[in-house]
Amino acid sequence: MNLRRVLLTTRRILQQLRHDPRTIGLLLLVPSALIGLLAWTLSRRPSSFASIGPQLLGVFPLIVMFLVTSVITLRERTVGTLERLFTLPLTKGEFIAGYAFAFGLLAVVQSMLVATLSYTWFGLSHQGIPWRIGLVALCAGLLGTALGLALSAVAHSEFQAVQFMPAFILPQLLLCGLFVPVGQLPAALRLIADVLPMTAAIHAIAPWQSTAFYTGQFAIMVAYILGALAAGAATIRRKTK
Amino acid sequence: MKRGKITVDVAELRVVREGSEILHSLSFRASEGELIGLLGPSGSGKSTLMRSLLGVQVIAGGALQILTKPAGARSLRGKLGYMAQGSAVYLDLSVEENLHYFAGVLNEPREEVARVLEVVSLTSFARRVVSSLSGGERTRVSLATALLGSPPILILDEPTVGLDPILRRDLWDTFKKLAESGTTVLVSSHVMDEAARCERLLLLRDGHLLFDDSPTNLLAASKSSSYDDAFERLIEQHS
Numbered sequence: 511m512n513l514r515r516v517l518l519t520t521r522r523i524l525q526q527l528r529h530d531p532r533t534i535g536l537l538l539l540v541p542s543a544l545i546g547l548l549a550w551t552l553s554r555r556p557s558s559f560a561s562i563g564p565q566l567l568g569v570f571p572l573i574v575m576f577l578v579t580s581v582i583t584l585r586e587r588t589v590g591t592l593e594r595l596f597t598l599p600l601t602k603g604e605f606i607a608g609y610a611f612a613f614g615l616l617a618v619v620q621s622m623l624v625a626t627l628s629y630t631w632f633g634l635s636h637q638g639i640p641w642r643i644g645l646v647a648l649c650a651g652l653l654g655t656a657l658g659l660a661l662s663a664v665a666h667s668e669f670q671a672v673q674f675m676p677a678f679i680l681p682q683l684l685l686c687g688l689f690v691p692v693g694q695l696p697a698a699l700r701l702i703a704d705v706l707p708m709t710a711a712i713h714a715i716a717p718w719q720s721t722a723f724y725t726g727q728f729a730i731m732v733a734y735i736l737g738a739l740a741a742g743a744a745t746i747r748r749k750t751k
Numbered sequence: 752m753k754r755g756k757i758t759v760d761v762a763e764l765r766v767v768r769e770g771s772e773i774l775h776s777l778s779f780r781a782s783e784g785e786l787i788g789l790l791g792p793s794g795s796g797k798s799t800l801m802r803s804l805l806g807v808q809v810i811a812g813g814a815l816q817i818l819t820k821p822a823g824a825r826s827l828r829g830k831l832g833y834m835a836q837g838s839a840v841y842l843d844l845s846v847e848e849n850l851h852y853f854a855g856v857l858n859e860p861r862e863e864v865a866r867v868l869e870v871v872s873l874t875s876f877a878r879r880v881v882s883s884l885s886g887g888e889r890t891r892v893s894l895a896t897a898l899l900g901s902p903p904i905l906i907l908d909e910p911t912v913g914l915d916p917i918l919r920r921d922l923w924d925t926f927k928k929l930a931e932s933g934t935t936v937l938v939s940s941h942v943m944d945e946a947a948r949c950e951r952l953l954l955l956r957d958g959h960l961l962f963d964d965s966p967t968n969l970l971a972a973s974k975s976s977s978y979d980d981a982f983e984r985l986i987e988q989h990s
């Protein structure tokens with residue numbers, strides 16, 4: 511892996527986004543706006559916001575980053591620039607890493623923004639430590655990017671990529687403990703839920719747990735991020751059938 | 752014209768896509784310093800042949816040697832300058848941002864960008880976003896990326912489509928100069944009259960190579976006065 515080519519790719523992706531301020535705005539502001547809206551709807555029940563708000567901090571960045579990454583990488587394929595790059599000395603790993611860095615950077619900004627706004631303007635009072643919530647938002651954003659990269663290799667069109675959202679993200683949303691606490695799920699579903707990345711994100715936000723528990727949840731998320739990036743690099747083909 | 756070493760050696764190339772054979776046992780060779788026109792009707796397999804040479808198309812049979820390496824070999828990446836049909840460049844980047852990225856991946860210095868922009872007469876467009884350019888201007892951005900680093904082999908898929916006669920003539924002059932300096936240049940086109948500018952023509956129809964010789968011999972062999980007629984007659988002979 512050549513770091514220079516990775517960073518060139520990252521810079522190129524960020525330049526593309528700079529020419530598209532609307533996408534940057536949506537990326538950075540939508541999760542914050544959604545949390546703000548939630549805070550407003552629950553303004554008469556502050557205790558509900560204190561319990562749901564942090565959990566959604568681990569969900570919204572994942573969905574937003576998943577959609578943007580899968581659509582942008584798919585566009586490389588349909589426009590032909592991906593095939594063009596594969597005639598040059600750029601490896602699949604460098605290509606994937608370039609994307610991971612670019613969107614990782616955006617995920618950092620996005621998560622800092624949403625965490626800061628939540629604790630200040632939206633009046634979130636949570637027993638957890640703010641930096642842990644920021645870190646969960648960051649992992650969620652990175653995970654969305656990694657999943658988007660992996661699935662864009664499988665999708666044939668931008669339309670299909672968007673349709674992966676309900677197939678891959680919504681089941682996790684149902685199982686992650688947001689609607690029914692994981693402990694109250696039927697045994698079989700609970701086994702699945704416990705190893706899903708979105709569940710790990712929500713566990714990592716839960717207050718009053720041991721350091722070992724939090725470390726375990728972050729380890730699950732990091733494993734998924736790395737696994738999805740590796741899957742992305744493995745599923746992209748230099749040659750077309 | 753002095754002939755150099757063989758740079759491209761295609762032997763019995765077969766390509767199958769979605770169950771149907773698209774290229775049938777194609778064979779030809781090309782050398783350093785050759786300017787070759789690849790002609791054929793739409794759907795005849797020109798782009799597929801070019802993509803096979805670049806190693807981005809799975810082949811079903813035959814052998815493809817480029818600079819004595821099998822097509823697609825790691826050491827060949829960057830040795831073949833490629834202009835894809837329909838300008839494979841980033842529409843949401845400026846002209847120079849596109850070229851700086853491709854030049855960077857090729858490890859070429861930044862001055863190389865200014866040089867290729869000059870060749871395709873786009874210097875004054877350097878800061879324009881590609882999506883704001885006309886079709887012909889976009890084509891030239893894509894052509895410029897192929898010229899980066901002066902690769903020994905150039906594969907250009909319809910580089911003159913949508914260009915005015917003057918620009919077309921200038922570009923063909925450029926291709927000629929590149930060939931004279933030793934580059935193997937393979938150019939595909941729909942326009943038969945452009946054929947006359949090449950010293951060698953490959954005519955493709957339905958994935959078969961119908962003709963591989965000079966334009967003068969094409970006219971003589973088919974007893975025609977224009978290239979369009981010659982092509983039509985050749986196709987009739989073979990159907």
Ligand SMILES: Nc1ncnc2c1ncn2[C@@H]1O[C@H](COP(=O)(O)OP(=O)(O)OP(=O)(O)O)[C@@H](O)[C@H]1O
Binds near residue numbers: 791793795
């Ligand atoms: N993805 C694909 N799957 C199956 N067949 C394909 C695919 N792409 C192209 N083909 C077929 O392969 C054949 C050759 O296509 P190709 O693009 O090489 O033609 P071409 O000579 O470049 O045409 P044009 O002048 O229109 O660019 C055509 O019959 C086309 O329908």
Ligand SMILES: [Mg+2]
Binds near residue numbers: 797798799836908
């Ligand atoms: Mg074509």
